[in-house]
Amino acid sequence: MKSSSPPPKSIVKDVNNEIASSDADAAAAYFTWMVKYPSALSSFEQITNYAAGKRIALFLDYDGTLSPIVDNPDCAFMSGAMRTAVQKVAKYFPTAIISGRSRDKTMTNIAVGCGFLSFFLHYLFRYMSLSGLTELYYAGSHGMDIIGPVRQSISDNHPGCLRSTEKQGNEVNLFQPAHEFLPMIDEVFGSLVETTKDIRGTKVENNKFCVSVHYRNVDEKSWKMVGQCVHDVLKDYPHLRLTHGRKVLEVRPVINWDKGKAVTFLLESLGLSDSEDVLPIYVGDDRTDEDAFKVLREGNRGYGILVSSAPKESNAIYSLRDPSEVMKFLKSLVIWKKSSTL
Numbered sequence: 001m002k003s004s005s006p007p008p009k010s011i012v013k014d015v016n017n018e019i020a021s022s023d024a025d026a027a028a029a030y031f032t033w034m035v036k037y038p039s040a041l042s043s044f045e046q047i048t049n050y051a052a053g054k055r056i057a058l059f060l061d062y063d064g065t066l067s068p069i070v071d072n073p074d075c076a077f078m079s080g081a082m083r084t085a086v087q088k089v090a091k092y093f094p095t096a097i098i099s100g101r102s103r104d105k106t107m108t109n110i111a112v113g114c115g116f117l118s119f120f121l122h123y124l125f126r127y128m129s130l131s132g133l134t135e136l137y138y139a140g141s142h143g144m145d146i147i148g149p150v151r152q153s154i155s156d157n158h159p160g161c162l163r164s165t166e167k168q169g170n171e172v173n174l175f176q177p178a179h180e181f182l183p184m185i186d187e188v189f190g191s192l193v194e195t196t197k198d199i200r201g202t203k204v205e206n207n208k209f210c211v212s213v214h215y216r217n218v219d220e221k222s223w224k225m226v227g228q229c230v231h232d233v234l235k236d237y238p239h240l241r242l243t244h245g246r247k248v249l250e251v252r253p254v255i256n257w258d259k260g261k262a263v264t265f266l267l268e269s270l271g272l273s274d275s276e277d278v279l280p281i282y283v284g285d286d287r288t289d290e291d292a293f294k295v296l297r298e299g300n301r302g303y304g305i306l307v308s309s310a311p312k313e314s315n316a317i318y319s320l321r322d323p324s325e326v327m328k329f330l331k332s333l334v335i336w337k338k339s340s341t342l
């Protein structure tokens with residue numbers, strides 16, 4: 001298999017593109033862009049008219065969608081209000097969180113808020129139940145670590161699917177299509193920590209089936225060096241590839257699996273695939289979410305909603321400006337559902 005890691009030159013080009021896109025964040029350009037990607041809030045009636053008589057399945061990205069982007073990835077917690085909104089929406093619609101973070105971290109971040117108490121709860125939570133958020137499903141590592149409901153057809157179609165018992169004692173299906181990469185990812189994580197340790201501000205995060213190398217807090221002059229270090233390490237791992245997120249380089253296994261495949265898998269797990277009366281809605285902000293938007297757009301199956309405060313090309317149909325608008329959208333869905341079942 002050929003290595004798909006881009007050469008350092010393209011890493012630097014990607015890094016520069018990010019600066020260019022934030023420069024283009026002008027109000028006029030944004031409003032023009034919104035003609036192509038209308039606000040999911042202004043278009044709410046249109047969305048719910050189409051959803052009438054259908055079952056909505058909701059897929060939510062975490063960073064930049066449910067929690068605002070912050071400098072320290074360890075402090076990216078949802079607000080209490082967002083947590084309540086997610087909890088409520090998950091009571092009315094099957095809901096899954098699909099994140100680049102490890103599943104464990106995502107579940108923990110969803111369950112607790114921010115502040116000192118959160119840090120305490122963060123650790124306590126590891127030994128406790130999901131405190132009322134059990135109607136949620138989780139996919140970590142960009143969809144490479146999924147916990148979903150037990151369904152025979154899914155185990156038949158995906159032989160790697162294992163039945164497991166979660167902390168609360170419920171039987172679940174565990175699907176980890178990249179499980180054989182675990183030792184390799186751990187090894188690469190160690191090498192990346194070592195090679196980047198002298199570049200101030202770099203943070204290497206182990207997300208179980210992928211590794212994130214953050215350069216948000218690195219002096220811009222050293223971004224190229226970060227890219228070079230990652231590239232040098234990956235030279236020896238042709239079965240790993242590199243993708244680029246929001247000031248983060250993400251190392252992941254070369255397998256035919258992404259957030260789009262995870263959406264399809266979860267719909268199948270929930271018994272909601274191949275059904276005309278199902279409307280999947282995916283809300284996300286990052287490049288990796290585009291795979292999910294594409295799956296929904298291509299099959300004319302559902303709606304992708306891009307969270308962005310700057311114009312960018314997307315496979316999404318609608319847009320929301322930031323997590324506060326995502327929260328409004330989730331709340332509106334609950335109000336609509338309640339009123340339509342009266």
Ligand SMILES: O=P(O)(O)OC[C@H]1O[C@H](O[C@H]2O[C@H](CO)[C@@H](O)[C@H](O)[C@H]2O)[C@H](O)[C@@H](O)[C@@H]1O
Nearest residue numbers: 062063069070071073076099100212216246248
């Ligand atoms: O799929 P997602 O849930 O969006 O996860 C993608 C990456 O998100 C996190 O990094 C991003 O958010 C951080 C906190 O706001 C920010 O500091 C960082 O610059 C962003 O890239 C997470 O830390 C990564 O591991 C995820 O892969």
